[in-house]
Amino acid sequence: MNKKMILFTLGKLLKVEGVFLLLPLLVAVTSSEDEWVAYGIAFVITFLTGSLLSLKAPENRKIYAKEGFFIVGISWCLLSFFGALPLVFSGEIPSFVDAFFETVSGFTTTGASILTDLDGMSRASLFWRSFTHWVGGMGVLVFTVAFIPLASGRSMHILKAEMPGPVVGKLVSKVRVSARILYIIYAVLTFIEIVLLLLGGMPLFDSVLNSFATAGTGGFSMTNAGIGLYNSPYIEGVITFFMILFGINFNLVYFFLIGKILPVLKSEELRGYLVIIALATVGITLNIAPMYHSYLESFRYAVFQVASIITTTGFATANYDLWPMFSQTILLLLMFVGACSGSTGGGIKVSRIIMLLKNAVKEVKKLLHSRSVMTVNFEGSAVSPKTLNNIHSFLILYFLVFAGALLILSLENLDFQTTFSAVATCINNVGPGFKAVGPTENFGFLSDYSKLTLSFVMLAGRLEIFPIFILFSKSFWKG
Numbered sequence: 001m002n003k004k005m006i007l008f009t010l011g012k013l014l015k016v017e018g019v020f021l022l023l024p025l026l027v028a029v030t031s032s033e034d035e036w037v038a039y040g041i042a043f044v045i046t047f048l049t050g051s052l053l054s055l056k057a058p059e060n061r062k063i064y065a066k067e068g069f070f071i072v073g074i075s076w077c078l079l080s081f082f083g084a085l086p087l088v089f090s091g092e093i094p095s096f097v098d099a100f101f102e103t104v105s106g107f108t109t110t111g112a113s114i115l116t117d118l119d120g121m122s123r124a125s126l127f128w129r130s131f132t133h134w135v136g137g138m139g140v141l142v143f144t145v146a147f148i149p150l151a152s153g154r155s156m157h158i159l160k161a162e163m164p165g166p167v168v169g170k171l172v173s174k175v176r177v178s179a180r181i182l183y184i185i186y187a188v189l190t191f192i193e194i195v196l197l198l199l200g201g202m203p204l205f206d207s208v209l210n211s212f213a214t215a216g217t218g219g220f221s222m223t224n225a226g227i228g229l230y231n232s233p234y235i236e237g238v239i240t241f242f243m244i245l246f247g248i249n250f251n252l253v254y255f256f257l258i259g260k261i262l263p264v265l266k267s268e269e270l271r272g273y274l275v276i277i278a279l280a281t282v283g284i285t286l287n288i289a290p291m292y293h294s295y296l297e298s299f300r301y302a303v304f305q306v307a308s309i310i311t312t313t314g315f316a317t318a319n320y321d322l323w324p325m326f327s328q329t330i331l332l333l334l335m336f337v338g339a340c341s342g343s344t345g346g347g348i349k350v351s352r353i354i355m356l357l358k359n360a361v362k363e364v365k366k367l368l369h370s371r372s373v374m375t376v377n378f379e380g381s382a383v384s385p386k387t388l389n390n391i392h393s394f395l396i397l398y399f400l401v402f403a404g405a406l407l408i409l410s411l412e413n414l415d416f417q418t419t420f421s422a423v424a425t426c427i428n429n430v431g432p433g434f435k436a437v438g439p440t441e442n443f444g445f446l447s448d449y450s451k452l453t454l455s456f457v458m459l460a461g462r463l464e465i466f467p468i469f470i471l472f473s474k475s476f477w478k479g
Contacts, residue, residue: 002067004058006074011053013075013140017082018047023131024086028124035124038089046082073467076459079140080104083132092125097448104455106132107140108462109344111219111314111431114444114451118224123205126222130209136462137216137246137344138186142179182250185257186344190215193242200234214242217344219314219431226439228317233300236317240307244277247311247339268379269340269351273310276350280306280334284327291323302327310334312346314431316439328434332421335428346429346461348398352391355383397465401457402427408453412446422446426454427461 021043028036063071083106084099093099098114105112106129115121135143190211197207209222223229227239245253252270255263264270284302285295292298301318308315309331320331338347358376366374376383405423412419414436421433422443432439443451460468 002060005061006067008054008058009071011050014046014050017079018043024124024128027127031123033122033124035090035122038086041089042086069467069470073471080107097451101451101455104458107136108429108458109133109137109216109218110429110458113442129220130212133216133218134212196238214239215246217246217311217313227315236304240304243307243311243313247343247345249340249342251342272354273340273350280330287324287327311339312428312430319440321438335424335430397469401460405453405457409450426457429461
């Protein structure tokens, strides 16, 4: 491996994170909060560490797949480690394990929290939590590739390792330009949401933080009451729309913006995504209707929660733990389905599920017509055997991580619904689960070993298993 280039890249990333830490520091200063000291110390430590690692640019600046996976796997752990420092230094989360869990949850856009009193948090720390969502949603490395020169034309290996979905492609010929386009679209859509929330009467600070959480499909709330605090159908409608929008493949958003409507209309994944949302919303609306005054009110809560769970945002306007089991089961299934590939959402991804279903149908047909030659077609072209093998490998590792984490958490002797949903919500980067980790609860009561286990699970889920698992492979370290 090109070790010097790996250290150089990690140093650049830490310097970027150091600059990011100046934003909550500025919030603390303008809000007259003492937490500016904690963020100042964290900035100095992070930026100096990054400067030392990237002091001298290596002559060989090429990054191949091996280096790309290593950089992504290690960098997310480092970013979470250094990102937790100001929370510990400020004393708002004195336990480093708790602070690390909270920061991992932020960067991976999970939204699972150990905090019990959000209303008592400083504005600086509330901003930092939500900002980690926003940066982590599109990817810290994607941001770095977009705006800071790293490798000699081989940054695609970094994007492939960090971007969610079975297939990653470029919008234009140059990787840096593609990454820049993605982040510009991401930032503009976030800004539009901020403006729309302001028009609905939401304060500026709240609008910024809730837009960060929506864009990154993270769902960290800034108050104990969450989005329900505003009790506004308009605000819920705006957030619902943007949750669904940010769960769509950003390539399709780009095509739509430049006037290429046909690829958007022909997208199988987009159609499947919208159909799943529609069916789940109708099913839950009818199921919970007896609990509310009208079908319109039940629809209001159903569509918000469906959008929140399938996009893995994790916002809640109702305590769905009190809903009938049918509705809870739909939400649990949506956790696993997730959003579209190439979006900021987590989960298995709609594209993978569609391809797996088509492959299953093909195998059944081959049993009946053994001599026929069949292919799996997706988005207008044949799916290569390599892609299908990658999907199967992903699912095997996905469920191995799930089963392992489930066994470790079972040592807590909690009820099954809590244990199962805690792992499910973390590996799919959703946030709240059910029962003791439900929408009105938190993860603070868990032991340190469980929090560290779930931190690993969140990282594995966000990076889609391979960049984390590959670090434990013997062959990866040879040669």
